[in-house]
Amino acid sequence: MPQSFTAILLHVIFSTKDRIPDLLPDLRERLFPYMGGILVETGAKPLLIDGTRDHVHMLFSLPAALAVADVIRVLKANSSPWVHQQFPERRRFAWQAGYGAFSVSPSLRASVLRYIAEQERHHRRMSFQEEFVAFLRRHGIESDPRFLWA
Secondary structure: OOOOOOOOEEEEEEEEHHHOOOOOHHHHHHHHHHHHHHHHHHOOEEEEEEEOOOEEEEEEEOOOOOOHHHHHHHHHHHHHHHHHHHOHHHOOOOEOOOOEEEEEOHHHHHHHHHHHHOHHHHOOOOOHHHHHHHHHHHOOOOOOHHHHOO
């Protein structure tokens, strides 16, 4: 076959450092589109980025030539300085070191987009930590609670 074809959809989740609630609405409305631009620059295709005060969810398609870790590294490394530059009063802003990346079946794309779009409502009932542990369990990923939030 002379070319490669992929359908790699990823639901990526990560939080602010120490889950500090720095992602206020004024920041989110500018930061999330900026992050989408970073994804485009890497070659990924952002479908939706949303979140709450302490974490972000995104759904994007990943080309075969890109590694998830590289995309997330570039995304975090470029968005943090942008926040410091655009919002000087938020000098303490930082992302946590890790992330969760979960594959999404194309047949579930619409439901994941809905889930991401409803983050504010969803987190009235469940904390970020509870949500993230549920994602790990649902995807069969083992984790040690002693080290999960360090």
